[in-house]
Amino acid sequence: MIEVVISALVLASMYGLIAIGISLTWASIGMLNLAQGFIFTAGGYTAWLYAQYAEGWGLEGVGLSAGVLVFGMLGSALAGLFVGAIAFLPLQDRDNFRTRSLIATLAISLIGTQLWLILFGPQNKPLPPVFGEGRIEIGPAGMSYQQLGTIIVAVVMLALVILWMRSSRRGLQMRAMMMNPLGAAVVGVSVRSTGMRVLAISGALTGLSSVLLAQVFFVSPTSGVQPLTTGLIISLAGGLGSIPGTVAAAGLIGLAEALTARYLQQSLVPFVLFAIVVLILIFRPRGLGGLLEDVRE
């Protein structure tokens, strides 16, 4: 049972990071970013490229690990800005921005997958183990360094983002824009520059998740598809725009996935996740976040 809980926490950490990126982007600029999978893969490949060079230089240990994390986040943040430059800035004040940007990000996602295929080929690329190899035993159960590291890194990163959003001027501007775009414009918050900032931050969170997930799976041209789907499920269940709601939904979905994989079978996971999100949306159309806070007026 403890193993299921640990596995649930690891899944929640990895997918929660992507979901928070999707949720923040939707709440602040009204864009459902389907290119989040492309951004995810961009971080994975950047980290992989870095690891190739770093191993060539003979770098190992903490330097290599930290570099993989940092370059994964950097690559995805840049990919986020790239998506913004194409799907957000030129379309932002046109009619039906939501539909237009949805189509644009879908296009980026489809073209991006082919781009990775051309650039890196169809082979899976492994990343070096960031947290080292080994296990710690706690009483009857134990967890690997990779599992422990994933949970710690994700929680620390999330705490930093929440702290920044609650206390810094830029963070407050972002939250203001999420709650009332007109009020934000009136106090001098530019939707365009704040929106790009949100895309970079969402990208960095996604890149972190990409590196963490690549510890278990590999980086491949299509490795962003499944995390995008799970991220969308979590952000919908959490109530788009609500960080507490998204965290709660990540825990719930992680637990559901771990339980299903343990006691039923792995192939049933998507069915169970979609069933949960359908149930939540029937009874709570605004997702779990509607219970936890006032998201938007």
Next chain:
Amino acid sequence: MAILEIEGLSAGYGPVRVLHDLSLTIEPGERLGLVGLNGHGKTTFLSAIVGLTGWQDGSVLFRGEQIGGRRTHGMGRKTPQIVRRGIALSPQGDAIFPGLSVKDNLDSGAYTGATWRSRRKRRERILEVFPPLAPLLGQSAGTLSGGERRMVSVGRALMSDASLYLVDEPSLGLAPKISLNLVAALLEIDLGDGAMIIAEQNLPLIEGRVDRVLGMHAGELKLDVGEALGDVPPASAVHL
């Protein structure tokens, strides 16, 4: 130099033209009252100054610098740059941030430029103007009453380092006594070299407290305030 010099301003939304060729000059230290019925363009006029209309045309000089001009789309796109030059708008319907605390809402008025560092001092000044907000600072703004929300909205506008304050219908939807106090507090603020335009449906609230009152009727400015408020000529008296 005049604070605001408007020349031939027309504005609207889509196919609808709300403002027709307005011209107006506002001098430093001036308080202008703008009265008129609902739907005659008061809000659109204040919005046009900061570029929050669907489209607009005509010159708007703020302290000698052009902030208007011809624009066919891009509502609100230039608004952040315009307000950073020193214009503070308290929009109709508050537009406060419901999930932020009262303190963060007030501080948001000082997001621009160097005012951020002096936000504590500014906030204390606002609390002197609106003492009822003092015990509510930590509370989420979404839980406030209508009058308190309006104070937050007007207070937020006053937090900035503006030389032109635009206040849209401060009394709208408030109980008479509350709106009386709010408008009185608002009009007692020392503007220095700045200026204020206050749009109001309720003429007695501002009459005698502002330097000049103009009427707004069907998208045009009128010197005759009675016409803007739709005073019926004394025909009914004849009928009696």
